[in-house]
Amino acid sequence: MNVSYDVRIHNIEKRKNSAGKITSCRVSWKVNGTPLKERFSTVALADTFRSELMAAARRGEAFDVTTGRPVSWKREESVLTxxxxxxxxxxxxxxxxxxxxxxxxxxxxxxxxxxxxxxxxxxxxxxxxxxxxxxxxxxxxxxxxxxxxxxxxxxxxxxxxxxxxxxxxxxxxxxxxxxxxxxxxxxxxxxxxxxxxxxxxxxxxxxxxxxxxxxxxxxxxxxxxxxxVKWTRPRLLASVDPRVVINIGQARRFFSAVEQRAERGKRMKAFFACMYFAALRPEEVVDLREEHLASLPVGAWGEMRLTNAEPRAGSRWTDSGRVRERRGLKHRANGDTRSVPIHPELGAMLRAHIDEFGTGPDGRIFIGPRGGLMTDRAYLKVFHEARGRAFTEAEAKSPLMAVPYDLRHAAVSTWLNAGVSAPQVAEWAGHSVDVLLRVYAKCIHGQQSAAMKRIWEATRA
Known part of the structure; x- marks a missing residue:
């Protein structure tokens, strides 16, 4: 340890704001010529710290040149708050x-x-x-x-x-x-x-x-x-509530209501349709670009290959300081992609959207009227207004499609109920099979009658 007995302790420096109020105090001192400083919120704390330094120096204690503290403080300094x-x-x-x-x-x-x-x-x-x-x-x-x-x-x-x-x-x-x-x-x-x-x-x-x-x-x-500590963990709702899942008729009513919301609504019809027909997450739709549309034929199934997503976290938490930051796909390694089929109805909406509004400079499909990102505030406003117009009073009061993410739930539920195998649905939705079956177990309908018939055949006299 590099220590020294050459210690010089200076007076307390007080920092004040424009109103003359003391905002912080600084204790400055030197050990073997190395300048050191420590800030405190009050004069009392600064004075106490300075007094302890002076007392240690008067006792002839050795000071650590690196930390500036008396060597005798080493044990206390290792204790963290x-x-x-x-x-x-x-x-x-x-x-x-x-x-x-x-x-x-x-x-x-x-x-x-x-x-x-x-x-x-x-x-x-x-x-x-x-x-x-x-x-x-x-x-x-x-x-x-x-x-x-x-x-x-x-x-x-x-x-x-x-x-x-x-x-x-x-x-x-x-x-x-x-x-x-x-x-x-x-x-x-x-x-x-x-x-x-x-x-x-x-x-x-x-x-x-x-x-x-x-x-x-x-x-x-x-x-x-x-x-x-013997602590009871709260029970988590692991599966999707079937009451939030809309059917195709309700979906079409919703898309029609979105389109009626002037130009802003027209820009968002295909945006929401990507969640319902392709099970995209909102952050994946925000990042969707023309290059991701591998094929978009007329009147037939197409394909999109997703590469990235732009989740919203807030400027405080991104490296770039922007509200959204482009990242790899959720639950996948960087550089991995995901292929998703494009329903013919969604394909028609995407072609109409690109023909009318074009794409952004970076090929982004969904942009605001002024060329900026499709913000949460903008699409949530349109979503809730269109939901209110499209649904009956009873539907509007129910949990049915309460948030945009429920459109994705509806897509996955539709695929499963249509008889698509769980591994295929998991691949398209970006889930593991285990998570898929656990999360959507309650949304698989229409199989109870067949199951009961098989049990009856197996057990009747």
Missing amino acids: WFAFSLSYAEAKWKHASPNHRRGIAEALTDATEALLLGVDKAPDRDNRRAALRWAYSNRVRDGLEEPPAALATAYRWLESNTVLMTAFEEPSGKGAVLARGLLDRISSTKEGKTAAAATTARKRATVNNAMEYAMEIGALSSNPLKA
Whole structure:
């Protein structure tokens, strides 16, 4: 270890905003001529840190040239707070995670942090704390910035000093287990305190569990504290509700209602039809380009070969800073493709769409009136308006096609009920056979009578 007794400690520097209010304080000092600094949210914290440095220097203690701290502090410095650990975990996962996964990690860590705060009565307000956490967990937003934005600086500095130590999870007499249970309870609830959706809870628990495994990997914990808690996992709805699936007559009514929504609706008729006839995910339709249409004959089946998708994650979580980022197909290796048949009715819609509106500069088929991407806000508005006009009052009040993704569910259900083999449907839809049969088990109709007849023949006297 490179140590030195040559220590020079300077006065505290106070940083103020335009209104003259102190926003942060900096302690500066030198060890063997190497300048060092540490920022604090309050004068009191900065003064305490400086006093401890001065006391160690007066006692003639050796200072570590690399860290600038007295060597005697080494053991304490190795103990991480939850906040410092969570930043380390988010950064470690960033490079290999998709934008939506990054956002999911941030959401889980933000909720978990709320269960691990100290002295909340003197904390910045909750919305400010959560905003500071979202900023902190985005590598792209923080890249190259030493300080958070002025509006978040106070909350960020408060969080640095007011979350539990990681060692608190290993406290004896059940204290660590109580802390872990409180964390699980928090991620099982919404921000308003209501019970969260089962899928949301499961996703956040998976993230926090993975974080604890990472803590063991880096030596911050000796065991996973979540495994010491007997926690009942919420039951997940694994299959599609048959009530959301529309039939071909309802689909045609919906497409007609979409088309009646002026030019914007006309631009979206084939957009929604790609989900219903070809089981495309919304992010796959957004990325659909002319080059993907391998064949588009008149009055016959065609073929599309998908290569990419553009899921919406938000600019905070993409590497490019755009709301959407082009990626490989879901559940497939980069560079892999997926072939999907084009129903003759869909083929006619696609040809009419391209003839009337053309394509974007990059060959993109579905673009806005001004040449931009087809945004969620735009197509969701048209979707709900057309649904209201196309359906009867009873249908509109039911779960029938409540969201655009239900159009994809209808496509897969139609293929299965038409007798197409499960492996073929799975290939077209981009699923594994196991997932396909589990998710769409309740949507396969018309086979009960035949099954009961076979049982009757096998068991009658």
